[in-house]
Amino acid sequence: MKKLLFIIVSLxxxxxxxxxxxxxxxKKFKGxxxxxxxxxxxNNGELALNRGFIFALEPRFAVKDNFxxxxxxxxxxxxxxxxxTTTGVLIPDNYTLKLYGGFxxxxxxxxxxxxxxxxxxxxxAGYYYTTTQSDLFEDxxxxxEDTKCGGMIRAGAxxxxxxxxxxxxxxxSCTITYRNKTGVIVNEESHNSYFSLKVGFxxxxxxxx
Numbered sequence: 001m002k003k004l005l006f007i008i009v010s011l012x013x014x015x016x017x018x019x020x021x022x023x024x025x026x027k028k029f030k031g032x033x034x035x036x037x038x039x040x041x042x043n044n045g046e047l048a049l050n051r052g053f054i055f056a057l058e059p060r061f062a063v064k065d066n067f068x069x070x071x072x073x074x075x076x077x078x079x080x081x082x083x084x085t086t087t088g089v090l091i092p093d094n095y096t097l098k099l100y101g102g103f104x105x106x107x108x109x110x111x112x113x114x115x116x117x118x119x120x121x122x123x124x125a126g127y128y129y130t131t132t133q134s135d136l137f138e139d140x141x142x143x144x145e146d147t148k149c150g151g152m153i154r155a156g157a158x159x160x161x162x163x164x165x166x167x168x169x170x171x172x173s174c175t176i177t178y179r180n181k182t183g184v185i186v187n188e189e190s191h192n193s194y195f196s197l198k199v200g201f202x203x204x205x206x207x208x209x
Contacts (some may be wrong), residue, residue, distance in 0.1 A: 025113050027205050030068070032163045034200025038076050038100075041191040052078035052098070054196055058106065062205070066110040072124060072152075076100035076194070084182055102128040102194070104171070105173055117159050124152040128171045130192060144178040146174040148192065163200040169193060 036054040053076065060070030078098040104126030110118045129147045148171050156165030171192035 025065050026062060026115075026207060028062045030062065030202060030205025031057070031070070032200040032202045033057050034163065034165070034198040035195050036198030038078075038194045038196045040078075040194040048077075052100070054198060055080045056198060056200070060106070060108070060205075061114075063137045065113055068108045068110075070106045070108075072102070072104045072106050072126075074100075074102050074104070076196075100128065100194075101130075101170075102126055102168075103148075106152070108154075110158075115144070115160060117157055119155075119157045121153075121155045123154070126150070126152075128169070128192065130174060130190070132190070142157075148172045148174065150192075158202060161202045163198075163202050165198050165200070167196045168196070169196070 015035035034054070034056045036056070038052045038054050040050045040052075054074060056072060056074040058070050058072040060068040062068045076099070078100070104124040106121035106122055108120045110120045112118060126149070127147065128150045129145070131145045150169060150171035152167055152169045154165050154167035156163065158164075171194070173186050173189050173191050175189055
């Protein structure tokens with residue numbers, strides 16, 4: 001009797017899984033690689049860096065056809081020359097480089113199952129880091145690092161293998177310490193929240209055959 005019950009339960013389980021697989025319109029595993037442009041909140045001072053370029057990878061798993069969870073791995077590069085003279089002549093050694101990055105758990109909801117174009121909205125939360133290197137004035141090199149927890153909201157659309165998305169990342173500010181051109185040590189607040197526009201190529205996913 002126990003064997004018969006086990007067989008019936010096992011058959012029910014496999015039939016349920018099989019039916020669930022057949023009812024799925026899209027493949028479970030997908031992801032995208034994207035590039036884009038980031039715009040930060042107003043940062044003032046000699047180390048002000050308000051714009052940068054993004055590279056991101058995001059593998060995702062479709063819990064349902066219209067709901068995915070994933071992990072976004074993102075890096076942003078910002079840099080600018082800093083003038084060391086009142087005449088505005090730029091010296092190549094005087095350069096500020098800021099590197100942002102983050103590991104953010106994400107969730108997206110798709111509003112339809114039309115593979116030709118699928119609008120979606122999503123959110124996420126995770127871990128952000130920032131590294132700033134400033135080669136300013138007379139070999140005064142300063143490196144500042146910080147980590148923050150933050151969140152993200154976004155909206156966009158997937159057009160077959162093309163993914164377009166606008167995101168806003170909410171990241172707490174941090175303090176950067178450096179020596180300015182007069183030799184004074186300065187503590188400057190860096191606003192780390194940013195808006196981004198990205199275009200990416202989707203891999204995996206797509207309709208089940």
